[in-house]
Amino acid sequence: MDISTVRKSFGATEVLKGVSLSVPPGGVTVIVGPSGSGKSTLLRTINHLEKVDGGYITIDGRLVGYQVRGTKLHELREKDILQQRTDIGMVFQNFNLFPHLTALENVAEAPLVALRPGDPRRRTTAEVRARALELLDRVSLKDRADAYPRQLSGGQQQRVAIARALALDPKILLFDEPTSALDPELVNEVLDVIRELATSGTTLIIVTHEMGFARDVADTVVFMDQGQIVESGTPQDIFTNPREERTRSFFSKVIEPAFNI
Ligand SMILES: Nc1ncnc2c1ncn2[C@@H]1O[C@H](COP(=O)(O)OP(=O)(O)OP(=O)(O)O)[C@@H](O)[C@H]1O
Numbered sequence: 001m002d003i004s005t006v007r008k009s010f011g012a013t014e015v016l017k018g019v020s021l022s023v024p025p026g027g028v029t030v031i032v033g034p035s036g037s038g039k040s041t042l043l044r045t046i047n048h049l050e051k052v053d054g055g056y057i058t059i060d061g062r063l064v065g066y067q068v069r070g071t072k073l074h075e076l077r078e079k080d081i082l083q084q085r086t087d088i089g090m091v092f093q094n095f096n097l098f099p100h101l102t103a104l105e106n107v108a109e110a111p112l113v114a115l116r117p118g119d120p121r122r123r124t125t126a127e128v129r130a131r132a133l134e135l136l137d138r139v140s141l142k143d144r145a146d147a148y149p150r151q152l153s154g155g156q157q158q159r160v161a162i163a164r165a166l167a168l169d170p171k172i173l174l175f176d177e178p179t180s181a182l183d184p185e186l187v188n189e190v191l192d193v194i195r196e197l198a199t200s201g202t203t204l205i206i207v208t209h210e211m212g213f214a215r216d217v218a219d220t221v222v223f224m225d226q227g228q229i230v231e232s233g234t235p236q237d238i239f240t241n242p243r244e245e246r247t248r249s250f251f252s253k254v255i256e257p258a259f260n261i
């Protein structure tokens, strides 16, 4: 996936100031940075939940949210945007499960309703159900398939949300602070599931404040501040030898002295 000089403003405030980032397939990219630096906005442009004001994003060479006509970019029609979004899974801070559906139904929902006739990923209801159970098993929740979200802990709900995001075999999986709404004792069960995904070849882009986890799991760490990528590199580059003063100053505030790399 390529993000090329993406700009985005809300009113008079420019929150993405020409962001460029290349994400190799199968890689794990972790985005860190202070509150308000534009991390969530950047993630949301990747599945076109936000329109961009400038620049563009491509996945496998295909423009996200737009098509070229003549020399101009035109926004895709709503149904084409929805279709494109089936290639991109997203996991939110607050799980966003459907409250009236069981864990299994949450995972099965998109494969049953989001795919157009003729899409090669379409399956029969029985097949979708079997695959949803497999995915729940992958996040160690097969035995809770019939539970409703309100009957599950935050950590369990987030694991269902991850299984749901995997249900369409997305090309890219986006995580926006997947553990920041969880009680501390539930954080690890969710991070363990993401660690497992990280070794399985799915392309992951993760916004997190869990720096130890970022160091373990990332191929590339991207540090954002004030709508710009300040620097990116391996965890070693960014956490241990940052080039930029802004990066150093951020980590000196968020990483406790006991955190040894
Ligand atoms: N829909 C919106 N309307 C107006 N301003 C917005 C909107 N969404 C985000 N912003 C502003 O854009 C800036 C970047 O927000 P964003 O949520 O991307 O930051 P963030 O890096 O994800 O922060 P956090 O770590 O707190 O989640 C902030 O100043 C925010 O107030």
Ligand SMILES: [Mg+2]
Pocket: 039, 040, 041, 176
């Ligand atoms: Mg955010």
